[in-house]
Amino acid sequence: xxFSVKRIARLRTLPKPEExxxxxxxxxxxxEAMAARAIEQTRPVWTWIHEERRRVATAGVxxxxxxxxxxxxxxxxxxxxxxxxxxxLKDLQGEVQxxxxxxxxxxxxxxxxxxxxxxxxxxxxxxxxxxxxxxxxYVRPTSPPQSKPQIDSASGKH
Numbered sequence: 001x002x003f004s005v006k007r008i009a010r011l012r013t014l015p016k017p018e019e020x021x022x023x024x025x026x027x028x029x030x031x032e033a034m035a036a037r038a039i040e041q042t043r044p045v046w047t048w049i050h051e052e053r054r055r056v057a058t059a060g061v062x063x064x065x066x067x068x069x070x071x072x073x074x075x076x077x078x079x080x081x082x083x084x085x086x087x088x089l090k091d092l093q094g095e096v097q098x099x100x101x102x103x104x105x106x107x108x109x110x111x112x113x114x115x116x117x118x119x120x121x122x123x124x125x126x127x128x129x130x131x132x133x134x135x136x137x138y139v140r141p142t143s144p145p146q147s148k149p150q151i152d153s154a155s156g157k158h
Contacts (some may be wrong), residue, residue, distance in 0.1 A: 049056065073079050112119035124130045130138050 071078065075081075109119075113123065129139065131137050
């Protein structure tokens with residue numbers, strides 16, 4: 001077993017803090033000059049923005065207000081959708097009320113059929129056409145579906 005340490009091919013050493021600070025200090029004048037050039041190149045734009053700041057701010061507020069108004073009216077949860085949902089809710093509540101009333105009628109009818117002999121007799125007479133002795137029941141015949149009259153295409157007559 002060989003426990004010897006082999007030579008590392010590339011060994012990096014970190015610079016001392018003093019050397020890094022010195023490098024920054026040496027390049028500081030160049031960085032200041034570059035910043036000054038950038039400021040001088042963009043000065044006309046910044047001057048215009050500063051002079052027109054009220055107009056730019058007013059235009060920005062106007063655009064924001066228009067966008068917000070459109071979003072409130074026509075957005076995914078806007079007033080148009082809200083009114084549609086409200087109308088749909090009203091329709092559904094009416095439908096629920098109607099179904100509840102129908103259900104109440106059926107419950108009452110079932111209760112009567114369980115307890116009242118007259119109700120049982122009435123249902124038997126209506127559905128099965130039962131009669132008492134001496135009574136005659138008249139049943140209206142179902143009418144056949146009416147067909148449209150044939151039109152002769154050549155003469156236009158029926």
